[in-house]
Amino acid sequence: MGDVQLSFVEHLEELRRRLFISALVVVVASIGSYFFIDFIIALIEAPARGLDFIYISPPELFVAYMRIAVICGLAISSPVVLYQFWKFVKPALNKREQRYLLFALYMGVVFFAIGVSFAYIMVLPLALEFFVRIAAPGIEPLFSFAYYLGFVTSVLLAFGVVYQLPLFVVLLGSLGLVSPAFLRKHRKLVLLGIVVLSAFLTPPDVVSQVMLSGPIMLLYELSILLTVLITRKRRKKEQEEELEYIDTDTSG
Template structure:
């Protein structure tokens, strides 16, 4: 009966060094978020930041109406949460760089060339999804709700419920805008082909509307504002993957043929 041999001192040192490296990267990421949080807390302040977040809703309320806070500490905690969220979004490039710096030594050269563009593009797409949600979707959804509400009702949304609502939509649209990255990765890893993706286009459209129905408010307009970008982003991902495949094929054709060697 054999027993597993204990780890050598060199392996233990390597494992400990990885843990130390991970801890230092996490500390740097957390510190970057906290530093930006402190700066935002000082200026412009949590109240001002929440007012910016609440502007799409306030613009659709009747004149003189305001949002309310039901909880005792809600007027303090909700702006703090919003400020922390803003700090994380602003520190996202630093956080992702720390993650990249930790895993980069274990990647191959071709993986490194692919990983950095993917990290940058996925970050930009996530932020673009949040911006699209704030400037377009919120205006459409809140305006629709305001016009649909009976005249006998005076809307006064609770700020905590509003924060939960916008966080859900921010996350949904941020993740939705990552669809091109997912499509490109599926093709690059060989899990699917561009032709296969094009053949399942109809299923993707149905799936996009199902996802939109789950994560958005129960009205057709909100669902369409998410489902339509999902479909467009899927097509963009398929187009980008197709271009990458063509570029790879041209590069392979231009390589000199070294298999034929003259024999004497």
């Protein structure tokens, strides 16, 4: 009983150490990001294509700068945070589970980056251009920088998170929890859910919602295709193992 308690205490100590390292790296990265705030703001403003921004309260710009620094700090330190998470959970996993987790972490970062890049390069400029064009004659668009930052952050985050869909479905398929037939059968229900999710995740405008839901639908179809390939591979492996077992049993 004492050994179990000691092991539990050591487990908590290891968790505390990993969390401390992660938090420290985030803080350092956030502080470092603030020294490049002008360059970062130029990147944030680039999709707006020359629009002028205002701030409507004394602390608004400073708070926006702090938010930018923290967001960049989280992004920069994410590899270290993910590594600390991996080192913490690795001892509790077998070899197969370790491979699945490494695959999920790596591909999760890749798909998140793809989603953010697509939103930054394609969605944001088109959405902002649409909002400017719908202004009636005599109405000049004056965007608060804080609101613009919130808009950009929500769009980038929404696309980054939703682009995890293929990874999530593939992992379920590799574990045998979903099948291609199941995914096809519930396609209409999933597509409806995608539309609702897009409306929830993006700012309340049709352009952002359509530009998010469209790629997600394509990603869902890609997920079905990948699940088909994984299911075939898994069934082939099971058949080979079954034949090997029969041959061994017959020879014995």
